[in-house]
Amino acid sequence: MQFLNTSFVWRGKPLRSAAALLAAMLIAPSPAAAAELFGVSVTATGPWMAATVAATGAGLLVAVIGLAVALRQCWRAQDENEAEVSRLSAELSAAHALLNSERQAILLWSHDTDQPRLITYALEPELGVPLEMRRLSRFAAWLERESALALEQRFERLKESGEAFNQVLTTAEGANIEADGRPSGPYLVLRLRAPSDHGEERARLASRLKDAENDLSAFRSLLQALPIPAWLRDTEDRLIWVNQAYVSAVDEASAQEVIEGQVELLESRQRQRIDKALDAGKTFRERLQTIVGGERRSYDTVALPVGEASGGVAIDVAPLESARGELDRQMAAHARTLNRVATGVAIFGTDRRLNFYNEAFASLWQLPANWLEQRPTYGEVLDRLRADRLLPEQVDYRDWRARQMAAFDSAGADALQEDWWHLPDGRAIHVAADQRPDGGVTFLYDDVTEKLALESRYNALIRVQRETLDHLREGVAVFGSDGRLRLFNPAFSEIWGLDETFLGGSPHVDEVISVCAEQVEDPAPWEHTRGAVVDVQDERAAFDGQMTLGDGRVLAYAGVPLPDGATMMTYVDITDSKRVERALIERNEALEASDRLKNTFISHVSYELRTPLTNIIGFSELLDQPRVGELNARQREYLSDIRSSSQALLAIINDILDLATIDAGALELKKREADVREVIRSAELGVRERLSAENIDLDIEIAPDVDTLVADDKRVTQILYNLLSNAIGFSEAGRTISLNAYRQGDMIAFSVQDTGCGIPEDYQDSVFQRFETRPQGSQHRGAGLGLSLVKSLVELHNGQIDLRSAEGAGTTVTVLLPEDGQAKHPDEVEAEARLQQVH
Numbered sequence: 156m157q158f159l160n161t162s163f164v165w166r167g168k169p170l171r172s173a174a175a176l177l178a179a180m181l182i183a184p185s186p187a188a189a190a191e192l193f194g195v196s197v198t199a200t201g202p203w204m205a206a207t208v209a210a211t212g213a214g215l216l217v218a219v220i221g222l223a224v225a226l227r228q229c230w231r232a233q234d235e236n237e238a239e240v241s242r243l244s245a246e247l248s249a250a251h252a253l254l255n256s257e258r259q260a261i262l263l264w265s266h267d268t269d270q271p272r273l274i275t276y277a278l279e280p281e282l283g284v285p286l287e288m289r290r291l292s293r294f295a296a297w298l299e300r301e302s303a304l305a306l307e308q309r310f311e312r313l314k315e316s317g318e319a320f321n322q323v324l325t326t327a328e329g330a331n332i333e334a335d336g337r338p339s340g341p342y343l344v345l346r347l348r349a350p351s352d353h354g355e356e357r358a359r360l361a362s363r364l365k366d367a368e369n370d371l372s373a374f375r376s377l378l379q380a381l382p383i384p385a386w387l388r389d390t391e392d393r394l395i396w397v398n399q400a401y402v403s404a405v406d407e408a409s410a411q412e413v414i415e416g417q418v419e420l421l422e423s424r425q426r427q428r429i430d431k432a433l434d435a436g437k438t439f440r441e442r443l444q445t446i447v448g449g450e451r452r453s454y455d456t457v458a459l460p461v462g463e464a465s466g467g468v469a470i471d472v473a474p475l476e477s478a479r480g481e482l483d484r485q486m487a488a489h490a491r492t493l494n495r496v497a498t499g500v501a502i503f504g505t506d507r508r509l510n511f512y513n514e515a516f517a518s519l520w521q522l523p524a525n526w527l528e529q530r531p532t533y534g535e536v537l538d539r540l541r542a543d544r545l546l547p548e549q550v551d552y553r554d555w556r557a558r559q560m561a562a563f564d565s566a567g568a569d570a571l572q573e574d575w576w577h578l579p580d581g582r583a584i585h586v587a588a589d590q591r592p593d594g595g596v597t598f599l600y601d602d603v604t605e606k607l608a609l610e611s612r613y614n615a616l617i618r619v620q621r622e623t624l625d626h627l628r629e630g631v632a633v634f635g636s637d638g639r640l641r642l643f644n645p646a647f648s649e650i651w652g653l654d655e656t657f658l659g660g661s662p663h664v665d666e667v668i669s670v671c672a673e674q675v676e677d678p679a680p681w682e683h684t685r686g687a688v689v690d691v692q693d694e695r696a697a698f699d700g701q702m703t704l705g706d707g708r709v710l711a712y713a714g715v716p717l718p719d720g721a722t723m724m725t726y727v728d729i730t731d732s733k734r735v736e737r738a739l740i741e742r743n744e745a746l747e748a749s750d751r752l753k754n755t756f757i758s759h760v761s762y763e764l765r766t767p768l769t770n771i772i773g774f775s776e777l778l779d780q781p782r783v784g785e786l787n788a789r790q791r792e793y794l795s796d797i798r799s800s801s802q803a804l805l806a807i808i809n810d811i812l813d814l815a816t817i818d819a820g821a822l823e824l825k826k827r828e829a830d831v832r833e834v835i836r837s838a839e840l841g842v843r844e845r846l847s848a849e850n851i852d853l854d855i856e857i858a859p860d861v862d863t864l865v866a867d868d869k870r871v872t873q874i875l876y877n878l879l880s881n882a883i884g885f886s887e888a889g890r891t892i893s894l895n896a897y898r899q900g901d902m903i904a905f906s907v908q909d910t911g912c913g914i915p916e917d918y919q920d921s922v923f924q925r926f927e928t929r930p931q932g933s934q935h936r937g938a939g940l941g942l943s944l945v946k947s948l949v950e951l952h953n954g955q956i957d958l959r960s961a962e963g964a965g966t967t968v969t970v971l972l973p974e975d976g977q978a979k980h981p982d983e984v985e986a987e988a989r990l991q992q993v994h
Contacts, residue, residue: 258349260284262291263342264314271345283328284347299325306334313343323350384420384454385468387461392430393417395464404447404469420469421445421456429458433465442472486511499600505593507532507563519584519600520545533596534560547576562588562596583607629727634688636720638664650710650726664688676703680712687714688722701729709733771797824951826976829868831861831896831903837868838875839894842883850888853879858897865976870948871905877945878907878968885911885966902954902971909967914960945970953977 261274271292278284283297290296295303302324309320319337326332335346375396378385384401386394394417397410405418412418419426425443432439438459444451453476458467490511493500499516503509508530517527520540531539537556540546549555576584587599624631630647634640639661648655651671664685672678680702687698695716702710708730715723775797778786786794835855846853864871875894882892886909893908945968949956952972960966 260291260347262345262347264345265342278332278347278349281328282330282332282349283326284332297327299327302326309334310336310345313338381468383468383470385466386420387466388464390463392426392465394419406448420447425456429456429467433458433460436460439467443469497601501536501598501600502591502595503533503563503598504595505563507534507560509533509536510595516600519602533563533598544579546578548579562590562598563594629725632667632724632726633717634664634722634724638689640664640667641721647726650728674704674706676705684712684714684722684724687716824867824870826865826867828863829866829871830863832857834868834871835875835894835896835905837872838879841872841876842879845880845883846892849883849886851883851886852891854891854893856893856895858895860898861896861903864903864972864974866952866972870952871972874945874948874970875905875907877942878905878970881942881968882907882909882911882966885909887911898974899971901974903974904969904971906967906969908965910965913962913964914958914966915962942968 258277258279260276260278262271263274264271271288273288273291276286285291285297294306298306305322306324309318309322312318313320313336317338319335321333321335324332324334331350333348333350335348337344379398381398382400384404385398386401387396389395394414397413399410401420402408402410402413404420405413407413407416407418421429421443422445425445428441429439438457440455440457442453443456444453446452453472454469455472456467456469458465490513493511493513494515496513497515499519500511500513501509501516502511509527509532510530512527516522517524521543522536522539526539534556537546537559541552547555572588574586574588576586578584582602582604585599585601585603587601589597589599591597624642624644627644627646630650631642631644632640632647633642640658640663641661643658645655647653648658651674653667653670668681668685672681675681680700683698683700687695697713697715699711699713702712704710708728711727711729713725715725717723775794778794779791835857839853839855842853845851879892879894886892890910893906895904895906895908897904897906946956949970949972953976954970954972956971957969958966959969
């Protein structure tokens with residue numbers, strides 16, 4: 156029917172079918188209205204119908220009430236479930252926070268699977284515990300081998316029997332981590348935690364325990380291998396451990412039998428002495444004798460407390476005593492031998508006391524026997540010798556004595572193996588210190604005064620002879636009476652090209668001649684040498700001569716017979732002398748030809764250049780005269796250029812002629828007493844026009860004590876003119892040039908200073924060379940002859956020239972001319988200059 160599909164919405168939920176019908180009946184005023192509400196036509200009327208509808212409505216009302224109650228209970232249960240879910244979620248979050256608050260990783264296994272489940276992971280990466288589940292469950296992949304094996308064994312027991320465990324493991328990164336495994340219901344839980352302070356302390360204690368066990372095992376193995384008896388006793392003085400040497404010493408089969416039977420190596424009274432020392436907390440050290448193997452033997456016994464127990468060893472010294480007896484016998488024999496030698500011998504023991512001395516020692520130092528028998532120390536011996544003035548004089552005796560005493564130290568003995576003492580009485584003592592195996596020192600004192608004197612004289616003679624021969628330019632060879640070479644110097648080997656190894660083998664004169672004769676053009680001089688060396692002659696005489704070698708060298712040789720029958724030959728290479736002689740002859744001829752050429756050059760230049768140039772200058776001056784005719788401005792400018800260029804060319808030619816004349820030695824100075832002020836004025840007039848044209852000022856200062864000097868005044872003016880011209884050329888417009896004249900000792904100094912661009916340091920040495928010119932950033936560029944001519948003229952006056960310059964700071968040129976025209980030694984001039992600077 157249609158009402159069965161009718162629906163209402165109650166609290167947001169649809170109500171269909173019967174619930175909708177019941178609701179309609181409850182809210183409709185009559186059955187007809189209810190039918191109309193559902194869109195149903197009700198045709199039946201009457202009481203029956205009304206009763207039917209009423210009964211149906213009552214039933215439906217009960218059903219609706221029951222349904223409403225059920226719905227209310229469902230909604231209440233849903234609200235309670237949602238609250239429980241929220242509470243469980245909060246508890247789960249708190250549990251996760253609590254697990255993550257510790258540095259740990261938790262793995263969970265169920266009994267029915269071998270694959271674990273990672274519950275939480277909060278470990279630092281540096282611990283070396285992987286986060287990946289695949290590697291984390293494989294313990295050998297991230298643990299050390301021993302830790303991995305231990306964890307796998309403990310975990311297997313946990314799975315099989317539920318045995319819980321807790322242990323400290325070491326990762327492959329070297330970090331410690333604590334592993335805790337235990338069952339929990341149907342699960343197995345493995346917790347990996349970063350070690351706490353307690354865990355780290357336990358790990359350290361475990362490591363120390365393991366090291367202690369290893370050390371104990373090593374010490375026991377060492378004691379067991381020792382060939383000397385060793386034992387340990389408990390607090391009740393009972394043997395608890397012995398080594399195999401102890402077992403052999405007491406003739407037992409095993410250590411167990413020794414311990415069970417308490418078999419003692421030492422006698423009871425000896426053990427009582429040991430116990431008394433141990434009870435006092437002291438170490439017992441004493442040589443004891445006991446019966447071993449049926450004979451009495453001596454043992455160096457050492458016993459010491461070990462905690463509350465004690466231990467000891469017994470060292471068999473019977474071989475040592477036997478060796479000592481043999482040593483004593485040998486020492487007695489050595490003492491008898493040492494008493495017969497001339498070298499003083501003193502043996503000091505490890506306590507630095509005198510154990511032995513021979514008669515030579517006492518005689519050398521004049522020490523009484525009764526004092527030596529008291530066994531003085533080495534320091535006391537040194538002090539007594541110092542008191543007797545039998546030691547070398549020392550500035551710091553304490554330091555010297557300490558160095559002597561260092562011979563007893565193993566480090567100092569090597570540094571004091573040998574020493575030389577030069578005593579105040581003139582004696583020389585050779586001291587040798589030899590450290591003995593027992594720690595003592597043996598001192599050997601040998602008086603070498605006479606030996607050193609003889610060696611000194613002999614060596615001096617040999618050195619003088621050797622140094623004399625080795626430094627001679629002449630080759631020297633001495634042939635003995637048997638014809639063999641006895642002595643030669645390096646010059647002989649070098650002149651003849653002979654190997655020193657060959658000469659050092661004392662070859663016969665024939666062997667030397669066979670090598671050297673091939674190098675000379677005429678072998679006759681060597682034949683003469685052979686006859687002088689090996690022939691028997693009634694009278695031996697000296698001889699000399701010259702020989703020419705195949706390579707052009709000329710040698711002068713001489714033979715001198717020696718008193719012992721030997722013959723000394725000397726060879727001097729005079730090739731250079733010959734060449735110099737020829738060169739001097741050729742040079743003299745060349746100089747004569749050069750002198751003739753220079754004179755010819757000077758005469759030609761003077762006639763061929765100066766005469767035409769003088770005519771050019773004269774005609775240019777004539778054309779400038781008004782009577783010749785009027786010239787326009789351009790013509791006058793050209794004429795001025797011709798005249799200035801001609802003057803410059805004439806100055807260059809004059810400089811060249813002067814230099815050529817000086818080189819030829821033909822320039823003669825006309826020295827006379829010249830007025831310094833007139834000379835300077837003449838130089839100033841020569842450059843006045845250039846100063847005006849360049850807008851440069853000239854500052855002249857003449858000291859009051861400067862008046863005259865003996866010189867060629869024209870050449871001095873030329874010197875100053877060239878210096879001023881050079882300064883003007885390297886100065887900028889508006890600058891000032893200084894010319895100073897002052898006295899410097901017996902010299903008159905002329906100093907020209909400019910403030911121009913200066914001369915670089917690497918160029919200053921070449922400025923006086925001819926044709927050397929550099930503008931250095933200025934417009935001036937000359938022929939490079941001015942300063943060269945200045946230097947030549949100054950040297951002709953027996954003077955000196957000095958240039959000082961700094962790049963960017965100007966140049967100062969100082970000329971020193973002797974006041975009286977006489978030459979002075981440079982050292983005297985320098986000394987006078989320094990004296991003047993001081994004053």
